Amino acid sequence: MKDPSAFRREAVEKLRKEVPGRAIVAASGGIDSTLAALLAQEALGDRSDALFVDTGLLRAGEVESVRGFYREAGLQFEILDGADRFLGALQDVADPEEKRRRIGREFIRLFEAEAERRGAEVLIQGTIAPDWIESGGQLRDTIKTHHNVGGIPSDVKLRIVEPLRDLYKDEVRALAHHLGVASPDRQPFPGPGLAVRVNGPVSRELLEIERTANRIVEEEIERAFGARQIPRPWQYFAVLLPVRTVGVTGDNRIYGHAVSVRAVESIDAMTATSMELPHELLRTLAERITRALPGKVTRVLYDITDKPPATIEWE
Numbered sequence: 001m002k003d004p005s006a007f008r009r010e011a012v013e014k015l016r017k018e019v020p021g022r023a024i025v026a027a028s029g030g031i032d033s034t035l036a037a038l039l040a041q042e043a044l045g046d047r048s049d050a051l052f053v054d055t056g057l058l059r060a061g062e063v064e065s066v067r068g069f070y071r072e073a074g075l076q077f078e079i080l081d082g083a084d085r086f087l088g089a090l091q092d093v094a095d096p097e098e099k100r101r102r103i104g105r106e107f108i109r110l111f112e113a114e115a116e117r118r119g120a121e122v123l124i125q126g127t128i129a130p131d132w133i134e135s136g137g138q139l140r141d142t143i144k145t146h147h148n149v150g151g152i153p154s155d156v157k158l159r160i161v162e163p164l165r166d167l168y169k170d171e172v173r174a175l176a177h178h179l180g181v182a183s184p185d186r187q188p189f190p191g192p193g194l195a196v197r198v199n200g201p202v203s204r205e206l207l208e209i210e211r212t213a214n215r216i217v218e219e220e221i222e223r224a225f226g227a228r229q230i231p232r233p234w235q236y237f238a239v240l241l242p243v244r245t246v247g248v249t250g251d252n253r254i255y256g257h258a259v260s261v262r263a264v265e266s267i268d269a270m271t272a273t274s275m276e277l278p279h280e281l282l283r284t285l286a287e288r289i290t291r292a293l294p295g296k297v298t299r300v301l302y303d304i305t306d307k308p309p310a311t312i313e314w315e
């Protein structure tokens with residue numbers, strides 16, 4: 001990339017040429033789409049609407065933290081409630097790639113409806129080079145279909161514009177710095193959200209169990225690493241497994257769910273190493289998760305598999 005200020009100038013000019021009318025921006029709360037939205041805001045002013053979708057598949061507290069991050073970045077935005085639509089589309093779907101396809105389709109259908117309502121013809125996305133490379137656009141076989149690329153149905157009615165399409169992560173960081181946007185203090189999170197962390201079919205009830213377990217993993221790991229003043233793992237989360245397992249409380253035999261905890265080190269998510277966590281911390285996780293979800297989670301496991309052969313997410 002040229003220097004970030006030249007990139008910004010050219011990207012803004014190009015956006016003005018490419019978008020004569022109105023546009024909407026798919027804002028996910030991550031740094032890439034935030035920068036795309038800021039460039040669109042600079043190029044198009046109030047002809048561009050940044051839309052953040054609450055899919056019902058987000059983590060605990062996520063809407064609030066995204067709201068704070070956008071305010072800090074100076075981005076005008078709206079939050080759309082899409083939970084019923086997404087959960088409806090995912091009903092009884094177990095296959096991970098089919099989940100991604102359906103989520104991709106719902107995003108696009110929702111954006112098409114919003115664009116029509118607002119008189120927009122263009123959808124601006126924060127896709128960067130590794131997104132389409134990993135989605136089978138070039139070089140690699142399709143590993144997992146990223147929802148913002150592979151999941152787009154071929155009959156999409158909107159013209160897609162991707163101002164960051166040729167940038168790599170280090171260039172994104174340089175651009176963020178140039179635009180005065182602090183990288184959000186958050187770990188990478190998959191576009192399909194908690195849908196790929198509830199293994200198998202997703203329901204509101206299972207998502208709620210997953211959300212609670214995931215919140216506890218985030219809290220405990222952040223506390224433990226913060227206290228020792230060492231950098232947090234690349235990613236750390238809970239996965240709700242599609243198995244039932246027997247447990248006891250007092251005299252009662254319960255048949256609950258199993259949760260797997262994952263914490264990995266990585267540089268670029270292409271490979272990853274399962275972290276060695278103190279046993280004390282793992283015990284705390286098992287205790288807190290089972291206590292917070294009595295009768296629902298009866299077993300907590302720790303995933304010690306590297307990538308490869310596993311992937312970071314379970315689905």
Ligand code: XMP
Nearest residue numbers: 144145146147188190191192269311312313
């Ligand atoms: P895997 O599980 O393939 O994940 O090792 C590599 C990185 O990508 C994230 N991930 C996704 N991100 N849409 C996304 O935007 C997806 O469908 C998706 N699947 C995985 C994952 O969290 C990790 O950081």
